[in-house]
Amino acid sequence: MSECASNRVNRRRFLQQGAAAATSLAIARSAARSQEKSAGPVRVGVIGLGPRGTYLLRSLVSYFPEVTVPAVCDLKSDRLQAGIELVKKIKGTAPAGYGKDELDYRNMARRDDLDGILVATGVQVCGRIAVDVMRAGKNVATEVTGPHSLEDCWAIVEEKERSGKHYMLLEQCVYGDENLMVLNMIKQGLFGEPYYAECSYVHDIKVDGSGKSRLVEADQTLSWRGRLMVEGRGSSYPAHGIGSAAKWLGINDGDRFTYCNAMMTDPREAHVQVVEQFGPDSKAAQIRFQMGDFHTTLIQTAKGKMIRLDYSITNTRPYSRYYLLQGMNGCFDSRSGIYVRGTGPRVSDPEWRPVGEFLEKHRHPYWHKDAATALKTGGHGGMDYFCLRDFVSVLRDDHEPWVDCYDAAAWNVLNHCSALSIDRKGAPVEIPDFTKGKWEDPNWRKDRPTPVSVLSG
Numbered sequence: 001m002s003e004c005a006s007n008r009v010n011r012r013r014f015l016q017q018g019a020a021a022a023t024s025l026a027i028a029r030s031a032a033r034s035q036e037k038s039a040g041p042v043r044v045g046v047i048g049l050g051p052r053g054t055y056l057l058r059s060l061v062s063y064f065p066e067v068t069v070p071a072v073c074d075l076k077s078d079r080l081q082a083g084i085e086l087v088k089k090i091k092g093t094a095p096a097g098y099g100k101d102e103l104d105y106r107n108m109a110r111r112d113d114l115d116g117i118l119v120a121t122g123v124q125v126c127g128r129i130a131v132d133v134m135r136a137g138k139n140v141a142t143e144v145t146g147p148h149s150l151e152d153c154w155a156i157v158e159e160k161e162r163s164g165k166h167y168m169l170l171e172q173c174v175y176g177d178e179n180l181m182v183l184n185m186i187k188q189g190l191f192g193e194p195y196y197a198e199c200s201y202v203h204d205i206k207v208d209g210s211g212k213s214r215l216v217e218a219d220q221t222l223s224w225r226g227r228l229m230v231e232g233r234g235s236s237y238p239a240h241g242i243g244s245a246a247k248w249l250g251i252n253d254g255d256r257f258t259y260c261n262a263m264m265t266d267p268r269e270a271h272v273q274v275v276e277q278f279g280p281d282s283k284a285a286q287i288r289f290q291m292g293d294f295h296t297t298l299i300q301t302a303k304g305k306m307i308r309l310d311y312s313i314t315n316t317r318p319y320s321r322y323y324l325l326q327g328m329n330g331c332f333d334s335r336s337g338i339y340v341r342g343t344g345p346r347v348s349d350p351e352w353r354p355v356g357e358f359l360e361k362h363r364h365p366y367w368h369k370d371a372a373t374a375l376k377t378g379g380h381g382g383m384d385y386f387c388l389r390d391f392v393s394v395l396r397d398d399h400e401p402w403v404d405c406y407d408a409a410a411w412n413v414l415n416h417c418s419a420l421s422i423d424r425k426g427a428p429v430e431i432p433d434f435t436k437g438k439w440e441d442p443n444w445r446k447d448r449p450t451p452v453s454v455l456s457g
């Protein structure tokens with residue numbers, strides 16, 4: 001090696017060691033804060049007690065002994081009452097109830113006995129509520145998909161920066177067993193430099209288990225899910241797909257999304273379903289769904305990498321989330337398997353190997369240590385557990401989350417940007433940089449306990 005190259009390597013090592021030391025110090029400080037705080041309970045309020053909010057509430061009070069729930073909120077009195085009863089049954093104390101009108105959650109956010117608030121309302125109001133909660137001086141987590149519009153995306157970033165409160169997006173798919181294994185393998189260098197990813201959310205939510213529309217309510221008004229199909233044409237539920245791909249490619253940690261192009265089919269399926277259910281002369285049959293049945297967004301990054309995001313909430317097929325990560329040295333394809341150059345029985349004849357073979361060796365420490373607990377608590381094959389556990393850790397130890405406001409904004413602004421691209425016949429649309437340049441330093445978010453710090457530690 002030339003002297004110059006050797007100096008470069010030494011400098012890189014020096015910088016890496018410096019960054020690792022700073023990370024360890026910051027995480028040690030966080031642990032010290034945790035010891036100070038961990039004596040007390042972690043006090044959580046919940047806004048939105050539909051099926052999802054109720055499930056999260058039950059998980060919090062059932063599986064996290066340190067969590068108490070002093071207050072809950074929902075506009076529907078039956079749901080509110082059921083939430084109050086649930087907490088009382090498990091914890092012995094009834095929480096205060098809020099929900100007399102659409103803004104009553106603000107009264108709840110003003111209480112001085114809450115460390116954080118979890119928001120599980122429909123997506124159109126999650127962003128506004130999160131901003132109000134931070135403005136009231138509380139940490140907040142929102143269910144997917146989090147901020148919905150371009151304005152929401154900027155608003156959560158600006159309020160987080162102004163208030164200093166934590167914003168976490170409860171995106172659990174990034175915690176999946178295989179997806180965290182891929183992250184682990186990337187960090188170990190097994191795929192080489194990653195440069196292309198595919199990801200998706202294809203979930204037919206047209207009807208519920210009894211065959212009734214989830215887009216149109218019984219009174220033929222739109223549900224929040226129906227509004228996704230009527231009010232916009234973008235990739236309006238991007239987080240389950242894009243989250244893992246963004247984490248794998250280091251988006252906001254050394255790279256960023258720069259622009260996207262999007263295309264979709266015409267909408268067909270939702271209309272046919274509502275006509276079947278409500279009749280051709282019904283009010284529901286007049287609804288003009290504008291989001292297509294299949295939707296693809298191509299995203300370019302500043303470092304010349306690319307992601308394909310597929311999306312549908314009406315395709316007639318079973319639930320499907322597929323992912324692909326391509327690196328210089330191999331590939332993970334959730335539908336085919338894994339290939340790492342130089343491995344496998346016949347090196348000269350590359351073939352996919354089952355993902356299970358790699359899981360045994362490269363499983364992420366979260367799953368390695370706590371798979372049994374995660375699986376026992378249910379929730380999307382266990383990944384909900386790790387996501388909620390990280391949320392409790394954010395509140396207990398007062399640290400920034402892994403999936404923060406910058407990720408939530410970058411991922412969810414794809415709704416707005418892909419819609420614009422579709423309106424312009426697939427033309428490229430710039431994606432804002434919510435970090436305002438901070439993304440260029442791959443270490444700027446290293447000082448927090450996350451699934452990545454567990455790997456480097």
Ligand SMILES: NC(=O)c1ccc[n+]([C@@H]2O[C@H](COP(=O)([O-])OP(=O)(O)OC[C@H]3O[C@@H](n4cnc5c(N)ncnc54)[C@H](O)[C@@H]3O)[C@@H](O)[C@H]2O)c1
Binds near residue numbers: 051053076123144170
């Ligand atoms: N992570 C996942 O896998 C997953 C799965 C399902 C749903 N979700 C998300 O969870 C959220 C809720 O889903 P859901 O199926 O329970 O929806 P839902 O519509 O059944 O429930 C939402 C509840 O929020 C309440 N609400 C709305 N605005 C309110 C306000 N201003 N104040 C108080 N309460 C208010 C409604 O009354 C309703 O009870 C959505 O954002 C959805 O995207 C995530």
